[in-house]
Amino acid sequence: MISFAIKTLLSNRSKLFTGVAGVIFSLVLVNIQGGLYLGLMKKASLLVDHNDADLWVTHKLVENVDLAREIPESWQQRIRGLPTVQKAVPYIVGKGTASLNSGHMEDVWVIGSEPDSMLGSAWGFVAGSRADLRRPYGVSFDEVDSEKLGHPQIGEWLEVNGQRTRVVARTNGITGFITMPYLFTTYNTARNLVHMPSGLTSFILVKIRPGKDRIALQQLIQQRIPDACVYLPEDFASISQKYWMKRTGIGISFGAATLLGLLVGLTVVGQSLYAMAIDHLKDYATLKAIGARDSDVCSVILTQTIWIATVGTFLGMLVVYLIANFWNSPLAPVYIRPLLSAASVVVMFVICIVAAFVPYLRIRKIDPVTVLIG
Amino acid sequence: MEVPVIETRGLIKSYRTGEHAVPVLRDVSMSVHRGECLFLVGPSGSGKTTLLSILGCVLSADSGEIRILGHDVKHLNPDEQAEFRREKIGFVFQRLNLFDALTALENVCIPLQLLRWKKAASVSRGKHLLDLLGLGGLTDRNVTQLSMGQRQRVAVARALAADPELILADEPTASLDESSGLQAIATLKDLCRSLGKTVVVVTHDSRIFSFADRVLTLNNGQMKPSVHTDSLNAVRMDTNTPEPMKKAA
Ligand SMILES: Nc1ncnc2c1ncn2[C@@H]1O[C@H](COP(=O)(O)OP(=O)(O)OP(=O)(O)O)[C@@H](O)[C@H]1O
Ligand SMILES: [Mg+2]
Numbered sequence A: 001m002i003s004f005a006i007k008t009l010l011s012n013r014s015k016l017f018t019g020v021a022g023v024i025f026s027l028v029l030v031n032i033q034g035g036l037y038l039g040l041m042k043k044a045s046l047l048v049d050h051n052d053a054d055l056w057v058t059h060k061l062v063e064n065v066d067l068a069r070e071i072p073e074s075w076q077q078r079i080r081g082l083p084t085v086q087k088a089v090p091y092i093v094g095k096g097t098a099s100l101n102s103g104h105m106e107d108v109w110v111i112g113s114e115p116d117s118m119l120g121s122a123w124g125f126v127a128g129s130r131a132d133l134r135r136p137y138g139v140s141f142d143e144v145d146s147e148k149l150g151h152p153q154i155g156e157w158l159e160v161n162g163q164r165t166r167v168v169a170r171t172n173g174i175t176g177f178i179t180m181p182y183l184f185t186t187y188n189t190a191r192n193l194v195h196m197p198s199g200l201t202s203f204i205l206v207k208i209r210p211g212k213d214r215i216a217l218q219q220l221i222q223q224r225i226p227d228a229c230v231y232l233p234e235d236f237a238s239i240s241q242k243y244w245m246k247r248t249g250i251g252i253s254f255g256a257a258t259l260l261g262l263l264v265g266l267t268v269v270g271q272s273l274y275a276m277a278i279d280h281l282k283d284y285a286t287l288k289a290i291g292a293r294d295s296d297v298c299s300v301i302l303t304q305t306i307w308i309a310t311v312g313t314f315l316g317m318l319v320v321y322l323i324a325n326f327w328n329s330p331l332a333p334v335y336i337r338p339l340l341s342a343a344s345v346v347v348m349f350v351i352c353i354v355a356a357f358v359p360y361l362r363i364r365k366i367d368p369v370t371v372l373i374g
Numbered sequence B: 001m002e003v004p005v006i007e008t009r010g011l012i013k014s015y016r017t018g019e020h021a022v023p024v025l026r027d028v029s030m031s032v033h034r035g036e037c038l039f040l041v042g043p044s045g046s047g048k049t050t051l052l053s054i055l056g057c058v059l060s061a062d063s064g065e066i067r068i069l070g071h072d073v074k075h076l077n078p079d080e081q082a083e084f085r086r087e088k089i090g091f092v093f094q095r096l097n098l099f100d101a102l103t104a105l106e107n108v109c110i111p112l113q114l115l116r117w118k119k120a121a122s123v124s125r126g127k128h129l130l131d132l133l134g135l136g137g138l139t140d141r142n143v144t145q146l147s148m149g150q151r152q153r154v155a156v157a158r159a160l161a162a163d164p165e166l167i168l169a170d171e172p173t174a175s176l177d178e179s180s181g182l183q184a185i186a187t188l189k190d191l192c193r194s195l196g197k198t199v200v201v202v203t204h205d206s207r208i209f210s211f212a213d214r215v216l217t218l219n220n221g222q223m224k225p226s227v228h229t230d231s232l233n234a235v236r237m238d239t240n241t242p243e244p245m246k247k248a249a
Helices: A002-010 A013-044 A075-080 A187-193 A214-224 A233-248 A250-279 A281-289 A294-326 A338-355 A357-364 B048-055 B078-088 B104-114 B119-132 B148-161 B178-195 B206-211 B229-239 B243-248
Strands: A055-059 A085-099 A105-113 A125-127 A138-142 A157-160 A163-171 A182-186 A203-208 A228-231 B006-017 B020-032 B037-041 B063-068 B089-092 B166-170 B198-202 B214-219 B222-228
Touching: A002 A013, A002 A294, A002 B104, A013 A233, A013 A250, A013 A294, A013 A338, A055 A214, A055 A233, A075 A085, A075 A203, A075 A214, A085 A187, A105 A187, A138 A157, A163 A182, A163 A187, A182 A187, A203 A214, A214 A228, A228 A233, A233 A250, A250 A281, A250 A294, A250 A338, A250 A357, A281 A294, A294 A338, A294 A357, A338 A357, B006 B048, B020 B048, B037 B048, B037 B178, B037 B206, B048 B063, B048 B166, B048 B198, B078 B089, B089 B148, B104 B119, B104 B148, B119 B148, B148 B166, B148 B178, B166 B178, B178 B198, B178 B206
Parallel strands: A105 A182, A138 A163, B020 B222, B037 B198, B037 B214, B089 B166, B166 B198
Antiparallel strands: A055 A203, A055 A228, A085 A105, A085 A157, A085 A203, A125 A163, A138 A182, A157 A163, B006 B020, B006 B063, B214 B222
């Protein structure tokens, strides 16, 4: 029955094409929507994900890496005293306003790293380096924000909160959920730029000695400093992501779009399978008249469905791969996770099989006597 | 005594149209013996196809006795009916009903696939049958690219594929011109005779009556006494148009 199923399918090019297109459309939509969502979520935790700290010490009320609250700088001494700590350094994430030559103002996010380790500093340099950031008033900016900042050139001055900084490096791919340009610099420059009150800082980043237990240290710091919140990076990343997800409801809109994509897939595949079945009612009636079982008829439709789903999946994932690799930008990053793609393929197959149910019921109803009379 | 391939007694069938039932078969009793080639004739609308469908276990009679190949098929459920058709009955449909997407050989192999034959075995059986029907060179041709006469022979090969004991054919020459019609029925009859099959042919076509071992006429829902071919041929020579055709016209 397999060759019957496939030959019948291939003899119906336009419906086959529609069905396959439905699967491709659905799969691409689901994967790209999902990928964009994951990409956006990644942006929300960008500063955490690209930071080598083993633990983040924050204010109790902090829900997001971009929106820090001040904590005592002195906590770092209390942490440094602990036996498994290799390093505890302060880190500033603060807001500033850049005054551009054109007279425009632009809100910026200033990130300051302790100059020895440069922990949590910029990456992806296309001009300059982390070392250049140590130069007096040196800051880096990202190419994505070039226009917002009036196309600054390396070596030029940029005024932030009324103080001069010098553009010493340019990066590619550092753009966060908050959409404000990130300016990376050293801790002390950042202190001055964001007017951080003396004795306070945004975060304390902790590096642990090799081979020591992160969780144990996390609990120990928490005990020592009950006013602090101590996070593992992965937890702080997910807290930062959830913050934006809750605040903006983007999860719901992406979810709705994904669901819609699946629904469209279901409808298109179902419609083309149904139309194909209707075109071949005579063949199915003949099959039944010569003694085909319900299971034979079912296997024909299932074979056609699986064939459509397989070809559609193959082409669809190819399109997803092409989009994810050649149409990806830091502003709208698409993260394709193999597991998620695999899940989408499984869901697609389930949907195709569900879609096959309606034509199957229609064919089941055929009375073989119609082949002779009628 | 040998059991008849077909035996019916007092078959009654009516169709329901809206409120009332329209009787089609009023009291049909007949029997067909192994190896016989029986023609079923009668005016249009007399119920020939209805009777053939009942004999083929595609339709159930309202009442009456019916035994096919010794089985009481009246009490079979739809699944058992399908199994019976698959194994015991070969159909040649009026409009042939070949599968247009398939080649001649694939068409012939379908009944064998339904019987779960291995691919190699069904291909070799299909080729053998197409050879017997003189289509040896056209096995891989799509059936839509065959002439009507060739398609008709593919339909006969498909009916014979599962080696059924009973072949039922509804107007097998309806779509053919005179010479291919005669050739088709000659082939069907010769092949069935040599393979020992029992054949029931429904037809309007007086040109082919001479191929029948026996002709039964259905009229007004009842079977007229058997006409043997010799006397039928005499009628045919006399009038050139048999009774049923006159009534139909
Ligand atoms: N499903 C149905 N519902 C109602 N009436 C039907 C149905 N099928 C057939 N009939 C009627 O039953 C009668 C017998 O039909 P049948 O097809 O058996 O005749 P036939 O002898 O084969 O005719 P023909 O020579 O034209 O093929 C006809 O009057 C037809 O209109
Ligand atoms: Mg008829």
